[in-house]
Amino acid sequence: MADTRDIELTVNGESRSATVETRTSLGDFLRQALGLTGTHLGCEHGVCGACTVLVDGEAVRSCLMLAVQAKGREVTTVEGLSNPDGTLHPLQDAFWRNHGLQCGFCTPGMLTSLAAFLEENPDPSEREVREAISGNICRCTGYQGIVDAALDAAKTMREG
Amino acid sequence: MKPAPFTYHDPTSAAEAVALLGAHEDAKLLAGGQSLMPMLNMRFVVADHVIDLNGVEGLAGINNTGDALEIGAMTRQRDLMRDPAVAAKAPIMPEALEWVGHFQTRNRGTIGGSLCHLDPAAELPCLMAAYDAVLTVEGPDGAREVPFTEWPLAYMIPNLGPDELLTKVTVPTWAGGHGYGFSEFARRHGDFAIVAVAALLEIDGGNISRAAISVGGADVKPIRLEEAESALAGQAAGPDAFKAAGEVARQIDAMSDTYVTSAYRQRLAATLVERALDKAAQRAGGSA
Known part of the structure; x- marks a missing residue:
């Protein structure tokens, strides 16, 4: 019989409760139980970074955390980055303007990682941006558009 | 999957x-x-x-005792990088932790997890070897202390019984103003090291009074270059002494794998030892 637990957590500001199988990753839980399919699972062993979400404001791999471990925590997914009225987060807007995505698979992890990074480092150098996304693999863009977007968004966010 | x-x-x-x-x-x-x-x-x-272990009370946290840092096994790598006591007493730790995975993995990854997983190329075991850290392990019969030299038993196998738990890592700190340098070569930033070197130096009036050099990634466990450390003691801190230490590193037993030969690891070790010592000497508070 499957080992399950009841959990309560906050996802994108909303309180959620569910019964989860304990071996379910946070990423699978967000997609399958909550229908938040913005979070993408790529490699499922912590290398590609696509599944990155924020847990209590810190960027983590949702494939390397169990859903049961998110009990009582505050989770933000890519769906939670934009404003409630649908206007884009400055990073999302900058990705759009700077051609920061092609196929879009890596994008949710890029956005959540960079959101956490810019929170701590609002005025990064290009090198720092490249290091920040060194754990996020993009096979389309060659990263240039992503780096440009991150620097552009940082500027917008600094100027408020 | x-x-x-x-x-x-x-x-x-x-x-x-x-x-x-x-x-x-x-x-x-x-x-x-x-x-x-x-x-x-x-x-x-x-x-x-x-x-x-994430809900176990008392396993995370950093305590500065004055001559050592007592680090709970569940302390996150990210918290070590942000801790003012660690930055002041053991500044090589935040420098080396920059090389551990990526910031997203350091938000979850712990010092104890890395030391128990004991990947030969991991940075934290290399650092703990340089410091002669002492590991506290709890089992059914109470706690015991394991010096780092006795911690790795074999490839990825720590000195930890099946019913034992690593609870604490004690890192003896060096004198204020000591020099430190961490150098690593990996194929991409955040990958495991092909070779990594941690160097600590105390310099008194331009002469080296104490040295520790640890090489990670080269063999199944970190290698302390004791011969080079004792040869450095008493010498003027400078390129000649550091080159000689590098030559000792070139003689280490190093692994070969699909990508990298043993000879290449030995060459890297020689170069990285020189670089780490040079960086350490420049940062030492003495008259180096």
Whole structure:
């Protein structure tokens, strides 16, 4: 019989409760139980970074955390980055303007990682941006558009 | 790519975790999960029981005793990088931690998890070797202390019984103003090191009074260059002495793998030892 637990957590500001199988990753839980399919699972062993979400404001791999471990925590997914009225987060807007995505698979992890990074480092150098996304693999863009977007968004966010 | 079914346990005390280890065969301890979770996902590891340490009281935190840093095994790598006492007393630690995975994995990854996983190319075991850290392990009969030299038993096998738990790492700190340097070569930033070197120096009036050099990634466990350390003592801190230390590093036993030959690792070790010592000398508060 499957080992399950009841959990309560906050996802994108909303309180959620569910019964989860304990071996379910946070990423699978967000997609399958909550229908938040913005979070993408790529490699499922912590290398590609696509599944990155924020847990209590810190960027983590949702494939390397169990859903049961998110009990009582505050989770933000890519769906939670934009404003409630649908206007884009400055990073999302900058990705759009700077051609920061092609196929879009890596994008949710890029956005959540960079959101956490810019929170701590609002005025990064290009090198720092490249290091920040060194754990996020993009096979389309060659990263240039992503780096440009991150620097552009940082500027917008600094100027408020 | 999903873990095989297991029974999940979330103890709240170290004693409870040890009791669970004793009560269940085929149990794995889950710390930050940045190595165990991939292995569970890929089913390289199939465990009947997973004991989650994230809710155990008192396993995380940093205590500065004045001559040592006592670091709880569940202290996150990111917290070590942000801690003012660590930055002041052991500044090589934040420098080396920059090389550990990526910031997203350091948010979860712990010092104890890395030391128990004991990947030969991991940065934290290399650092703990340089410091002669002491590891506190708790088991059913109480606690015991293990000096780092006795910690790695074999490739990825720590000196830890099946019903024991690593609880604390004691890092003896060096004199204020000591020099430090961490140098690494990896194929990409955040990858495991092909070779990494940690160097610590105390310099008094331009002469080296104390040195520690540890090489990671070259062999199944970190190598301390004791011969080079004693040769450095008393010498003027400068390129000649550092080059000689590099030549000692060139003689180490080094692994070959699919990508990198043993000879290449030896060459890298020689170069990185020189660089790490040079960096350490420049940072030493003496008249180097």
